[in-house]
Amino acid sequence: MVEKYSLEILDRPDLFYQLINNMTDLVFLTKVNPDKSLSYVILNKPAKDLYGLTNESFGKPIQEVLPKNAYHIVRSKYEEAMENKKPIKYEDMVTVSHLPQSSNKEVIYWESTITPVFNQDGECTHLLAIVRNLTEQREKENEIQRIKDRLELVWNSVADAMFTFDKNQNIVSVNRSFEKLLGWTAEDLVKDKSIIFVPEGEKEDLSKIIERVKSGETVTNHEVKRITKSGEIIYFLGSFSPLYNQNGDWDGGVVAYKDITERKKYEDMLKQLALHDPLTGLPNRTYFSQSLKIEMDKAKCSKTLLSVFVLDIDHFKNINDTYGHDIGDEVLKEFVERVKSALRKNDIMARIGGDEFVILVPDLKEKTNVIEIAERIKQCLSSVWQVGITRFQITSSIGIAFYDYPFNLDDKVLFKYADLALYEVKVEGRNNYKIYEDIGTG
Template sequence: MMPTQKKTTLSFIFLVSYIILYYIWIIVWKHDETILTIGGNTLSIFAGIIATIWLLQARHRSTPSHRSFWLLLALGTSSFTIAELIWAYYENVLQMNVPFPGYPDLFYMLQALFFLAALVFLIFSKRHNTKLLTFVFDQSIIMIVAITFSWHFIIEPTLSSDGTIDGGVLVSLAYPIIDLALLFAAILLFFGISKDYLNGSVVFFMFLGFLLQSFADLVYLYIIMTSNYSSGNWIDPLFAGSIFLVGYCGIVSCRDENEDKVLTPNRFIESSRIALPYLLVLLLFTFMLVTDKLERGLHALEIGTLLAILLLIIRQIIVIIENRRLIQNLLYKTDELDLSEQRYKSLFEFHPDSAYSVNLQGDFTSANAACSNLLGYKKNELIGLSYSLFMNDIDRERVRAHLVKVMAGLPQRYDIQIHNREGTLYYMRITNIPIVVKNKVVGIFGIGKDITEQQKHEEKIKHLAYHDSLTGVANRMLFEKQVDEAIKEAKQKEERFAIVYLDLDHFKSVNDKLGHDIGDKLLINVSKRLQEVTRKTDTVARQGGDEFTLLVKGITQKQDIIRFAEKIVTTLQQPYRIDGHEIKSLPSIGISMFPFDDTTSEGLMKKADTAMYDVKQNGRGHYKFYDESEMTVSKMRKLEKDLRNALKRDELFLLYQPQVESITGQIVGVEALLRWNHPIMGIVSPVDFIPIAEQTGMIIPIGEWVFIEACKQIKLWTEQGYTLKVAVNLSPVQLQQDSIVERFLTILQEKHVNPNLIEFEITEETAIQNIEQVVPKLQTFKNNGITISIDDFGTGYSALSSLASFPISTLKIAREFTNQLERGNSNQTIVTSIIMLAKNLELAVIAEGVENESQAELLKDMQCDEMQGFLFGKPVTAKEIENQLKERPDMSS
């Protein structure tokens, strides 16, 4: 049964792997002679056995005329195997050096003689080949010259004084002589056999095997003559490799009869074969001339004869070489030109993008199939048309400027919009390269990549990033960006504008009683009504939940915004009819004015929020302007006064909210949350007192107290066997302090706390404020093992492109996004985009505000690393965290 190509390939891989294994064995066991010789001898023996099996299989498959050839080769590999067995017997059984010459040498000689007999049998089995005599003649010259020099320089000097040769020397000399005969026969096959001899691959691998054996014998002879040979030498695998190559001929002999059966020698080899006999005769004449002159001098007749023969040989060689050189150059240039043309044609025609060329006037001179299909023209119709026909007026001038640079030798890349024959628009990324002939630009080559889908995708992502997925109005990020732009514009034009902060009264009860679907539809209806009462120059945005903000431009007097606020109240107080339900949801509205109340976007937003909160505390369902002189500010001033004594009176305390690993559910960390137990007001929300602390500078001592308390708690948990990372919030005011890094690192040392268990959370606004001051401090914290995370990611000001420049390790997805996960694919797309962004930047991701199993499962599917929220636990005391860990020991990391 004929073996398949797969078997041939696998056999060759086995051959190469076997020899590599042999060398690995030698390297690994080079210091243990016993194991080295046992393994080496075993590998050589099995090489001979496998080669013999391959050759006997080839004999079984071959035609009767070739069976003797394969049998003789198999006898040769068998002789090698016997020699290796005897060698192993001496070394591994008798534990003695192998005698030289000895029985192994006898079988090594037989191996070469069997190989030689196989080749002679094959060569002379085709006596009718007319070229055989020429090859025999040429190679006989080579053999005579080689034997002559061998005798003169090697054999004769080794003769003893009585003319005899030592047995060891004789055996040593026999190896290269037999190898020379083998190579002589192999060369005859390699260059001269006709197609009915053997498969060309058989001849090739057999020639390689004999060549490798000759090289190994030559090195072996050198080692024997110059030093002591021992098993495990680097040439041992070469002998096994030569036997393997001969045996591999039996594998490749079964290829399809239609395959080429002879290797076609290249022109250089053929020329060398013809020239070699002449050169060798010339060398022999020269050697004889020099030798005779040294021994007895030369007669004029001898000199003349030698010179005439010499010149005749030289002339013949020159003519032959020159003729072949001219033919070779012609063929080489023709093939090279044809190959170059085919490569260019394939690269141009089959390029998946639009490839084309234009002349210096901008007219098409060529185009591939992709280009003609895109533009809607056949190739012959496209040739001669101007590239500018497919561009709009705006891009035409810009592209012309790029082409001017290309004509100056500068490649260009740019994006443009084009239209095809039917008017369909495409976004293209064009690369232009000058076509240079004889140092002169004669045209322009172009490749156009269709990026239409990519452009649409980017626009969609941009829209999702800047718009609320539920209502379609602007989100917090876009709103704050537009407020910043409005501030710049208002300062330049000395204009006024208002920020309107709106919250729906009793919205939570709508969700609780009628469900989130009704609540979502209510928000959609509210956003529609707000858009109806605003102008094109105004902006409606959803901040999250039931909170909306409006940017109202073009305010000339306060009465303008009063009328606008009253219009909003009148519009929103009308009942909503949703799915059979009549819903009333009045708005509480707070208003701040630029430039009277503040000149920063953050300040205007906070003050509008403060005014809105005051409305909620005083009746709801109406609007109020921010006014520092009113009761709300008095309350804030009282909090400010009491906050100064809160630390002294031990009124501040920390709660801890668990953070769990998404996959395992293990508690891997907690977030430290500051609370204030006011003696009169009770528990005061951080939303109320943290802004006061930042404005008054009290955040500095309070922040340090929080950090010290967190360090104490980490140490206690560590002593109890719990390894929990604690996240601590840093405010921008803290990071503005020059001494914060040194002070906090000192606290870590004093409390003996591992910095790897500390995580600092900062907001996006904190990151971008005074970047030059903030980033080095954060980097120093990170270098000392402290983790940095961005809190409420997606709700701040930072551009995604600048995120990579901050030394952060974690992104914390804002609860505004987590709460919307179950309300549509658009919300999930935003969260997925944030997670993928983090993964690409090699950042961890934690989602806060996870309140139910559905949200948790969605986040798991999105490969969010960690989660935090009421589903896993509300903010509790350190003792309650310890109880959770004791109840569920598997939940601690």
């Protein structure tokens, strides 16, 4: 039945032309003439419409009916098919005008399949060309490529360091800012699966963030530290976003790092200024009070001994009045350096006023330890001082109080007791130290 129907089609040219004219593909049947010239035998309607051909075009050499540029391409491909004696396929781009002398031109992309037809003597008598219009497909592909190019331009133009990773947490790509700020290339990181730019202490935090990203969460403004290829630490605000494949399944993530290293330095500087004395570099009263409360809690929990020293420079006002504040400032700085040399590593010295200082002495094994420290302070101050061309003999008065069992003092009372002991030293003539317990209970 099928064969009979097929034969009927061949016997009915009108039906045959109806079929090929309804095809969206272009059909060209070209005759190879004895002189090797080429002329069209059959063209379907889409093929005619492409170059504006008519029935009068049949039988003429194709160079007379085709645009010059199109003819050269067609001729070379037809010759290639005849020489190879088998079908060939190629793609081409053609610019056409719908109206003569029109500047409105259209670019059309074609995929052509040319099949040579041979007679019994092995001579090529005809060439069948089926041409498919790929313009819509190529335009979509070109648009996708344009979008990719734009995204790549943005990707490599942003100041933030960025990278992507796959669902196995392997690095896929990094942008230029990442390479510039951190020094690592994508090739470096693909080879090294340890995520070498993340410090060991931050890797657990990163794993927790990735688990959140896996669940579809976007994590923003997360402060992190990262290591450059040269070993420098950089502070970033990180934003972590999930990526999905075409099925909607989690497929990795993209990370953006905003460099906040300078901001961190500025914040640290502000903290330094807020909690430290700008002249001597010592902690100030606020820092000392915070540290004292912390150490008092530790001492109470561990049942250990703690002490506070309050000290000042004897007759410091006379130095300022006689020699000026510049010399006075130098004396203060020298005083700090000498006293610090007498302290233990964990002791904290702070400046709380003009020439007023406090010392926090934690983790004492016994009360006699403070006497050793006080004696060392007296000793380190005893040698003659030289500030510029001026020589001084500097002494200090020291009041000491203990925080020990039953640990029922607060920080203000403890400080008050040390200050009362200092007052007693001044009453008795200065240049000495006294423990609050030795002057009574109040």
